[in-house]
Amino acid sequence: MSAELAMPAAEEKKEFWRWQENTWIEEGMDWRDAKVITCGIDVGSVSSQAVIVCDGVLYGYNSMRTGNNSPDSATNALKGILDKSGMKLEDIHYVVGTGYGRVNVPFAHKAVTEIACHARGANYMGGSKVRTILDMGGQDCKAIHCDERGKVTNFLMNDKCAAGTGRGMEVIADLMQIPIANLGPRSFDVETEPEAVSSICVVFAKSEALGLLKAGYTKNMVIAAYCQAMAERVVSLLERIGVEEGFFITGGIAKNPGVVKRIERLLGIQAVETKIDSQIAGALGAALFGYTLMQKQAAKG
């Protein structure tokens, strides 16, 4: 089985915002053969991930919605991958926490910011050619430059407003009563591309969307207008630090072609593709940080 994504079955539950929680392990690997096992835990505002890396190679992950508090979210995320792999916490040599809840991961040896972890994760997922990373997280957006080893050289974060983030997309999914995974494809099912909704605030975008429906827009047109607004917003963020070739998108919205294709169109550049779930970039980077630290420790003796 590959780490590729499947479409969620949210429609029957009528929870249109609900994206698919995911657990995956590389069946061709046996973690018992690994010399060094490290784990990254990313506790974000909307989703939490646990990633296991064996000798510097992605072994498995669990991605789920963040719960009521960071310690429980971290524990549950890890439990998903431990249960699937038969591994125990004691089998893991080093744990790195990241995300907004990174200092509240009870079993972490170290906390690293999500900026550094996303750069490192993107470097693994997209290769050493990745230079510009756009992380579209649950409630913030980050634009990052990195070098060929995934070390951050420039970053900018906007956490002032939920527009252009996963949370904003969830709101639109609920409002339109369309499963979140269908928003992107449906945004292209329009005869003419509508203008972006004008508001950059998710609260106002919601009332504007309702106004457009009343004015005769189809749901697909409203979604297209919202995807375009999101794309324009994050592109203006990216332009502040500049976009270099080797452009990579992480976070849940990287799975939404309605936003990704519009960003690519606005930038005139194609994002580097990956088969690995874009939502695990932060946790993967954290696990790789752990691996590097273990290697440094071993070198010191």
Place this chain on the structure above:
Amino acid sequence: MIANYGYKDGSGEYYISIDTDNCIDCAAGRACLTACPKEMFEIITDDYDDEVACVKKNFTRTLAFDCADCKPAGGYTTLPCISACTPGAIKHSW
């Protein structure tokens, strides 16, 4: 590393950027810490174990308001933070 702190909203772009490579062996004796009347800067150990300056989290969403006293509407020639940081690490976008 260039670290940009701030935001963009309907009224403009408000970012303070710090070229943290200058902070590692700061030639200004960490003058940013005392020069800012709002004490907006602090020294942190970053993810690569370097000790660098950053803008405190509680200011990053309100920079336009917080820096207003240093930036009177009639104009200004210099800012305390920029003057104090002689290595030239600090820049304002507005």
